[in-house]
Amino acid sequence: MKVKQLFIAITLCFSIVASAQNVAKNANLKLKEGPIDEQFEFIIQNSNKYKNYKVVKRVWIEKLQKNVADSINAIRKDFDAEVAKVATQQSEIEKLKADLAAVNQKITDLNTEKDSISLLGLQLSKGSYQTLMWGIIAILAILWLFFAYKFKSSNAITKEANAKLTETEQEFEEHRKRALEREQQVRRKLQDEINKNKS
Structure with missing residues (x-):
């Protein structure tokens, strides 16, 4: 145990x-x-x-x-x-x-440059550039119309002056011919008187 x-x-x-x-x-x-x-x-x-x-x-x-x-x-x-x-x-x-x-x-600069045009060193937006160009074209067209009108007016005046000059020249030529004829007549008469006095 x-x-x-x-x-x-x-x-x-x-x-x-x-x-x-x-x-x-x-x-x-x-x-x-x-x-x-x-x-x-x-x-x-x-x-x-x-x-x-x-x-x-x-x-x-x-x-x-x-x-x-x-x-x-x-x-x-x-x-x-x-x-x-x-x-x-x-x-x-x-x-x-x-x-x-x-x-x-x-x-941003590239987008601005892309959307603008350089003119005389200035950056203009395309809208401003187009407005400026159309403004210049409109001014040139107005000036052209003005000068065309002035030219036409001056041309008409010149033609009128040329016509008057031609007319005056013709009158002067006729007057000269008449004066020459009168002078010739007076000379003849004077010659005739001289011849009469001699005889």
Whole structure:
């Protein structure tokens, strides 16, 4: 009977030691690989109870503390990296905005240049240019009509003056012929009188 009790006691001790080793291995595995919330859950569930308290192994608490500090440091590094990334992206966005503004200004300038015509160094819109050109054409047409009217009027006056000049020349020619005939007659008469006086 004593042998049987001894055997049971030895078996029970081995099973307790094996169970403790299994829990220790499981604890190391859970505290190394699991997320922080699972590590907390593991410590809460596998801690011993004493009245209303939990008795937690110091090694587990220190491991959990180290894991939390490592997680916080990793999160802080990720956060710093993300802040740097955001700052870089923000500077790139500002540069792209400046480039976009420059491109938009260039497009505006090109559209203005496309929709305008340079005349004597001035940029005029196509509408203003057309208005100016049609205005110049209208002024030139009015001037042409005015000068054509003046030319026609002057031409009529010139023709009338030429006609009067021709008429005057004809009258003068007739007057000259008559004067010449009278002079010839007077000379003949004078010659006749001279001839009479001689005889």
